[in-house]
Amino acid sequence: MEQETKRTVQIKLRQTPDQAEEIEKLFLAFKIGLNFCLEEIEKAYQKTAGEYLRVKDGEEIKGTCPGCHKEKTLAYRSSNKMYCSSCVMRNFSEYTVRTAIISTKERKVEHDLKDAVQLENQTHFHMMFSQAYANWKSFDAWRKKREYERDNLKKELSDLEKGKETGKVIAAAKLIWKNAALICLNNEKITRRNAMALASKDVYNLFPDIVPRDISRAVSKIRRLNSLSRPVRFPRYDAVQAIQIHNNFVKFKEVKLHMSLFYKKKNQQVMDFYSNKYLDQFLSAMEEDNEVYTNLIKRIDGKKISYYLMYPLTVKMDIPTIFDLVDVFTICFSPDRVLVHCHYNEVNGNGSGNTLKWYKLGWLIDKKTHGYEKRRELQEHNTRNSLRRIKKMGNAEQRTTRTFNHQLSHNIVEYVTEKSDNALIVMWDISTGITADYGRKLNLAKKVWPVVQQQEFIKHKAFLRCVPVKLFSYKEENNLRCSFCGKTILKKDELGKTTKDPIKTITAILRGAKNLKCEKCGHELNLLLNQARNLSKLPLSEENKK
Numbered sequence: 283m284e285q286e287t288k289r290t291v292q293i294k295l296r297q298t299p300d301q302a303e304e305i306e307k308l309f310l311a312f313k314i315g316l317n318f319c320l321e322e323i324e325k326a327y328q329k330t331a332g333e334y335l336r337v338k339d340g341e342e343i344k345g346t347c348p349g350c351h352k353e354k355t356l357a358y359r360s361s362n363k364m365y366c367s368s369c370v371m372r373n374f375s376e377y378t379v380r381t382a383i384i385s386t387k388e389r390k391v392e393h394d395l396k397d398a399v400q401l402e403n404q405t406h407f408h409m410m411f412s413q414a415y416a417n418w419k420s421f422d423a424w425r426k427k428r429e430y431e432r433d434n435l436k437k438e439l440s441d442l443e444k445g446k447e448t449g450k451v452i453a454a455a456k457l458i459w460k461n462a463a464l465i466c467l468n469n470e471k472i473t474r475r476n477a478m479a480l481a482s483k484d485v486y487n488l489f490p491d492i493v494p495r496d497i498s499r500a501v502s503k504i505r506r507l508n509s510l511s512r513p514v515r516f517p518r519y520d521a522v523q524a525i526q527i528h529n530n531f532v533k534f535k536e537v538k539l540h541m542s543l544f545y546k547k548k549n550q551q552v553m554d555f556y557s558n559k560y561l562d563q564f565l566s567a568m569e570e571d572n573e574v575y576t577n578l579i580k581r582i583d584g585k586k587i588s589y590y591l592m593y594p595l596t597v598k599m600d601i602p603t604i605f606d607l608v609d610v611f612t613i614c615f616s617p618d619r620v621l622v623h624c625h626y627n628e629v630n631g632n633g634s635g636n637t638l639k640w641y642k643l644g645w646l647i648d649k650k651t652h653g654y655e656k657r658r659e660l661q662e663h664n665t666r667n668s669l670r671r672i673k674k675m676g677n678a679e680q681r682t683t684r685t686f687n688h689q690l691s692h693n694i695v696e697y698v699t700e701k702s703d704n705a706l707i708v709m710w711d712i713s714t715g716i717t718a719d720y721g722r723k724l725n726l727a728k729k730v731w732p733v734v735q736q737q738e739f740i741k742h743k744a745f746l747r748c749v750p751v752k753l754f755s756y757k758e759e760n761n762l763r764c765s766f767c768g769k770t771i772l773k774k775d776e777l778g779k780t781t782k783d784p785i786k787t788i789t790a791i792l793r794g795a796k797n798l799k800c801e802k803c804g805h806e807l808n809l810l811l812n813q814a815r816n817l818s819k820l821p822l823s824e825e826n827k828k
């Protein structure tokens with residue numbers, strides 16, 4: 283079975299000074315244009331939000347919408363008339379705002395973006411606008427999520443305040459918050475953190491009958507509410523790093539790259555690029571598949587500016603049809619070690635059984651924490667000399683991490699290909715879950731854990747060696763489960779009673795837990811190994827699931 287996989291090939295451009303100037307012109311125009319588009323979209327949104335009011339849940343009525351004259355559920359009120367949600371959304375939809383700021387039918391340069399910026403190609407305007415709209419949408423989703431969380435937290439706190447016992451806890455927490463602010467006001471040198479510690483000490487003595495942990499939990503809730511209540515900053519680009527380019531503007535012909543940049547399409551020019559073995563194998567495929575939208579990326583490293591073309595490519599790859607025949611290599615990650623666990627299949631001539639290989643990351647963690655501490659120390663000094671030294675450090679940690687991860691993923695993929703001719707790599711895709719907030723201490727652990735990059739590199743290197751990779755989503759496999767009896771491990775409350783919430787594997791890993799002891803069957807096993815065993819048991823294809 284051949285499976286099509288999408289990959290992005292990075293092409294480093296070797297531009298002439300003239301071309302560099304033209305690219306810069308394009309980037310500048312995009313910066314102005316994107317900011318302008320973002321503001322226009324937000325303006326349309328705010329105008330709609332001011333005119334139409336969402337009624338409370340349960341107050342929606344059924345009837346004919348005066349906007350579209352259709353029978354619908356009406357949930358928005360504007361000057362005594364009720365509208366349907368699609369009519370309201372239309373006021374700030376991509377199409378509406380686009381037609382308002384870019385002429386869509388006839389070419390009228392004077393009108394495009396109300397003369398904020400001039401571009402020779404109208405297509406650029408459209409690409410720019412869709413880029414801006416996508417950005418605005420993600421901003422809006424984030425803002426909505428924040429508002430939702432804030433309202434929930436507010437309600438939770440006011441509910442707690444009404445309770446007899448919990449009301450006391452909230453009062454104590456509020457007192458800590460107030461006292462810490464007073465301490466900070468009287469003593470400029472004290473840090474916020476120390477002030478909180480001082481204030482908590484006093485308040486804990488004032489309320490001896492409350493468990494201090496309850497108070498500190500309430501304090502962290504108040505802190506979260508405060509940070510959520512701060513107004514959000516509307517995004518503005520200080521610099522643009524990526525530009526979407528239309529498929530007509532980038533063409534591969536006879537191993538040459540033809541691009542049109544700022545000037546008109548007939549000015550299409552041949553652009554030189556850095557080619558290597560890796561890129562050469564894809565060039566013929568790129569000539570065939572010329573109808574793709576690409577991104578132009580700008581990277582600044584010190585004083586050197588380099589431009590990359592991100593070319594998405596559809597590649598066909600052999601994936602074994604019968605999953606029973608592959609040797610499944612499960613890779614599990616934690617901040618201090620990586621485990622490669624293999625379950626051999628007898629058919630492949632390697633015999634049956636399991637192998638384990640551990641990769642320790644202690645060196646990397648030391649380097650990274652040292653870097654963070656050094657930086658913090660210098661920042662606290664806050665002298666001219668220390669600032670100069672911070673500047674000199676640059677992105678040193680980032681570079682060492684990158685090199686380390688390249689070596690690590692290379693070693694892992696080498697190991698896999700050496701051990702089996704018919705391998706399949708299975709990973710637990712943590713990249714989607716790692717954004718979650720795990721509290722102050724765990725967030726720091728998360729920061730020094732470059733797992734996302736490690737997984738990306740392994741995917742990439744496996745692709746080059748034609749080893750298929752299967753990713754399981756973070757949500758599916760996050761609950762901590764015993765691999766012997768299959769029972770989910772549940773949390774315990776203060777009284778030692780188990781609650782319905784399962785413990786999350788990622789939290790346990792971040793906390794630094796090494797082993798898992800199952801209370802049901804009594805087995806004790808390393809946490810990563812447990813996770814690897816769980817993953818290798820999962821059905822590999824959709825058909826097997828049924």
Ligand SMILES: [Zn+2]
Binds near residue numbers: 347348349351354369
């Ligand atoms: Zn309507």
Ligand SMILES: [Zn+2]
Binds near residue numbers: 766769
């Ligand atoms: Zn068990």
